[in-house]
Amino acid sequence: MILGARLLAQFGILFFVISVASLISNQPIFRALPADTAVLTMSFSHGADRRAACRPLTEEEIADLPPNMRRTEICPRRRPPVFVELSVDGARLFEGELPPSGVAGDGPSRIHEQFRLMAGEHDIAVRMRDNPATEGFDYTASRHVVLAPAQHAVIDFKTGAGGFVFSSDGDEGVGAIQAN
Amino acid sequence: MYLERGCDRLFSPALNPFSQLGALGFFFFWIVTVSGVYLFAFFDTGIEAAYQSVEWITRNAWFHAGVTRSFHRYASEVMLLVVGLHVLREFSLDRYRGTRWFSWMSGVPLVAFIYVAGITGYWLVWDQLAQHVAVVSARLLDVLPIFGEPIERNFLTPQSLSSRFFTLLVFLHIAVPLMLLAAMWIHIRRVSRPRVNPPRLLAGLILAAILAVAIIRPALSQGPANLATIPTEVGLDWWFLPLYGLPDSVPGLAILATLAAVFVMVAALPWLPPFRRPKAAEVDLAHCNGCNRCVEDCPYEAIQLVPRTDALPFPHQAAVNPDLCVSCGVCMGACPSSTPFRRTEELRTGIDLPDLPLRALREQTLKVAANLTGKSRVLILACDHGAAAHRKRDAVVMPCVAMSPPSLIDYILSKDLADGVAVMGCAENACYNRLGIRWTKERFAGERDPYLRARVPRDRLTEIWASPLEVVRAETELARFAEIVSRLPSAERQSLRSKELADVVETGVAG
Incomplete structure (x- = not known):
């Protein structure tokens, strides 16, 4: 009898410890996003056009090159930065130059930024300049979107698709490109 | 210490779980391994298939696979608790310096392996918690200047995620525990007569207690993941995922730097300060x-x-x-x-x-x-x-x-x-x-x-x-x-x- 009670007490202690462990396994609840909030993510990887920095080689420079490597134009290895602006409802959420990646600076510029917006209607405008010779912007796009609470909206950039891609447009969602 | 003496009286010194912490760590590892192998038979890799197979395990086959899932989860959590107590106990008993530096230091990576194994396990379920864990993990890893394309871009939209991602996760979730087992073996290499099995009665009581908790409070998923939305409320596993409950305002670099500093400091404890060793026999x-x-x-x-x-x-x-x-x-x-x-x-x-x-x-x-x-x-x-x-x-x-x-x-x-x-x-x-x-x-x-x-x-x-x-x-x-x-x-x-x-x-x- 005493042995049984002792075993029961031992079981009770172990049951209590494992129960507490199981409670902590999903309590307390963590609120990752405030109520009535949506998230806008601007994320892309794009290499700026480095042809703007190309220059013609002089006759002397061409002559200095090995015969099998002679060319008329030279371009720097390093890419120029990409300039991006993001506005929501007329307010500038992001503005900045994205440096090229890589040790030699010859990789694409990258951005992955998230912004919290109140759920509801918003006017989103995004602009990019990837050629330093351009005045203004090479790519622009804008959308009027209605964001539900907890919705995750994404702005991507795909050169092959013509420019900015909004997740709100669906799978085919290419933004309205207004090339300068 | 008083708690330990109390357990001495209740369990008897031979059965006291506090004196079996290392052995219990091994015991829970085997519970997690066996239950994991069983669950793997029913698990399917795929964006939707992963969640659906886990739901089938939990709802349709609750009486065997569902209970096994709870075993798998709760045993891994209690393993973490046991390992934490083991570390604290060895530290408080001053059993980590001098010649014991090897066991102490080889124990530090074990904790990291347990965490990585646990975190990859949460990804596999591909519910809302998994989504939160995946995105935050990717964000943390992206801080390191070793990845070209940000990993977080893999979780941008539902279309950006491939089913093969789950194949990689399954591989990780198997490979990391294998590394953990190898590290556990190294951990006890310098210990004479290491205890790697708890007494049978204690083991039986623990299994019975987990079974009872698994039936009363089964482990559940938290709704299917959907990358088009952000999980607003998640039931975090605070054993494995406390870092995933930090606000976004805490920089990832600060989190990783703090983690690295804590690990280095804990690993260096046997030499802080240097141990004055008496002359050997x-x-x-x-x-x-x-x-x-x-x-x-x-x-x-x-x-x-x-x-x-x-x-x-x-x-x-x-x-x-x-x-x-x-x-x-x-x-x-x-x-x-x-x-x-x-x-x-x-x-x-x-x-x-x-x-x-x-x-x-x-x-x-x-x-x-x-x-x-x-x-x-x-x-x-x-x-x-x-x-x-x-x-x-x-x-x-x-x-x-x-x-x-x-x-x-x-x-x-x-x-x-x-x-x-x-x-x-x-x-x-x-x-x-x-x-x-x-x-x-x-x-x-x-x-x-x-x-x-x-x-x-x-x-x-x-x-x-x-x-x-x-x-x-x-x-x-x-x-x-x-x-x-x-x-x-x-x-x-x-x-x-x-x-x-x-x-x-x-x-x-x-x-």
Whole structure:
């Protein structure tokens, strides 16, 4: 009898410890996003056009090159930065130059930024300049979107698709490109 | 410590989970492994298939696979708890420095492996918690300048995620535990007689308790993941995912830097500050016949038998590895040459501690015996890490009570140096030198060489196992023993005459 009670007490202690462990396994609840909030993510990887920095080689420079490597134009290895602006409802959420990646600076510029917006209607405008010779912007796009609470909206950039891609447009969602 | 002593009373010292933390870590690992293998039979890799298969496991096959899922999850959480307690206990008992640095340091990556295995497990379910964990993990990893394309871009939209991602995750969730197992094996390499299995009764009780929790409170998923939305509320597993509950405002670099700093600091603890190691045990070949007892008893595998290097007619001799020796003296207590009865000019033994040789131990015993007066003279053989370490007048303090050969007790009582002997070591199951209490008990019980001779009156000998926090209990038990001894009839013993005793104290030579 005493042995049984002792075993029961031992079981009770172990049951209590494992129960507490199981409670902590999903309590307390963590609120990752405030109520009535949506998230806008601007994320892309794009290499700026480095042809703007190309220059013609002089006759002397061409002559200095090995015969099998002679060319008329030279371009720097390093890419120029990409300039991006993001506005929501007329307010500038992001503005900045994205440096090229890589040790030699010859990789694409990258951005992955998230912004919290109140759920509801918003006017989103995004602009990019990837050629330093351009005045203004090479790519622009804008959308009027209605964001539900907890919705995750994404702005991507795909050169092959013509420019900015909004997740709100669906799978085919290419933004309205207004090339300068 | 008080909690541990309470569990001693409820579970008995042999079953106390606190004294089985390392073994329980192994036990939970095997529960997680076996349950994981079973679950893998029902798991499907794929963006939608992963969640659906886990839901089938949980809802449709709850009575076998669902329960197994709960086993898998709760056992992994309790494993983390057990490992955490194991680390705290070894630290609080000062069992991480000196020679023990290897076990401590090799234990640090284990914690990291457990966390990585747990986190990849949460990804596999591909519910809203998994989505949160995946995105935050990717964000943290993207801080490191080693990835070209940000990993987080893989979780931009539902279309950006491939089913093959789950194949990679399954591989990780199997590979990391395998690495964990290899690291666990390395962790115990330098431990003599490591305990990797808890007692069967304790194991059975734990399995029953997990089963009960698994049935009452089964592990559930938290709704399917959807990358087009952000999970607003998630039930985080605060055992494995506390970092995933930090606000976005905390920079990922700060989190990773803090984690790295904590790991480095914990790994460096054995040298903060540097441990002053006493001199390692030394073998005296003239008194060593290679009997292997010190090799058997060393808790640190610091002694090996090697081919004889002198002319004595024995095939082997003991050899101490000073890098592994902690100078606990257990080997000296095991050596059959360690007998204070020897009538040599300078008392020597086969293996001895330079800082506290057998000769000095006998001298101290005699000095302490000379201090004892009254009706019940109780001489204490005290462990330096136990409740009697502070006693000077009536105690011979040594690194471990297993250092005292059983013949020393015979010597004390047969020479009438005291009316009783109290062996006062560390708290039971918290032996600083791991095996000191066990060896002492087995030697007294005649189960382990060198035995305590049958002629030693057992009613004049007591064992008190208590930590420095249990001085009151230890003193109470000691007083009770003194009272018992005072009532014992005087035995005819070969008493050292006063002058003889004085000579012994002076010269260290006894007859």
